[in-house]
């Protein structure tokens with residue numbers, strides 16, 4: 112997702128709401144349609160014009176030869192050692208040179224692979240640049256499927272055109288794939304129908320590091336991309352999968368937010384379970400989405416968790432609209 116470009120979205124939505132209040136009902140639908148179309152355009156322009164010149168890439172050591180890089184977009188994982196270097200996710204295209212420079216400060220090793228945790232542009236935007244520099248892009252099959260075709264993120268009223276061929280993953284997997292590099296076994300493990308339908312969590316089995324991608328938002332309520340096959344049940348299953356791989360000394364890199372550990376992941380799982388139960392209890396009573404939002408079932412949690420990217424009404428909507436529990440629950444490994 113272009114997860115953290117929410118400012119222009121909120122502006123666009125505010126526009127729609129305020130215009131809807133001042134015009135009469137007969138004109139409202141036509142007006143809304145044109146406004147939504149305009150919002151799409153404005154959002155596209157805002158994205159194209161986002162200024163990355165002030166973004167700096169910060170590197171934080173996670174383990175020997177493993178770093179977390181933060182700039183704008185999803186957290187990047189970096190591994191380097193005797194076999195070269197590889198990245199987990201690559202943020203936005205305009206940041207590729209800065210990311211390459213940050214890597215160069217830590218290692219002279221060639222970036223041989225980029226593993227994408229999912230298809231959203233704040234995690235895959237650099238694919239074309241890194242691919243052209245010689246990296247092999249690795250991702251779940253559904254990442255390739257979504258990136259190679261036009262996508263609509265209806266929740267944000269946003270169209271995402273197909274990525275150029277050079278940005279697409281060239282090595283894709285269904286269940287899991289393991290890179291035997293830099294003295295470690297690094298597995299990308301698919302977690303079905305979680306943040307999207309193409310998520311992978313990345314496990315360094317020897318270094319005891321997990322990169323959770325956007326299955327784990329360590330900044331309050333998560334974005335669940337129901338339009339891309341995500342859902343609350345798969346999200347909780349995915350976090351539980353991460354917990355099965357972790358112990359008390361595991362370092363956990365979230366998709367967004369600060370580096371944390373198993374306890375942080377447990378707290379997030381417990382938050383998700385509470386949210387799920389409170390929203391779906393109302394749905395089971397026959398309440399509509401609008402009625403469920405009006406009841407504010409997450410009110411006690413909103414001050415702590417609903418102030419960053421995703422707000423209370425939005426997390427309620429994601430959970431309410433999530434598909435039923437899927438049959439293909441992740442297997443233990």
Ligand SMILES: [Zn+2]
Pocket residue numbers: 112114229231306325
């Ligand atoms: Zn995402």
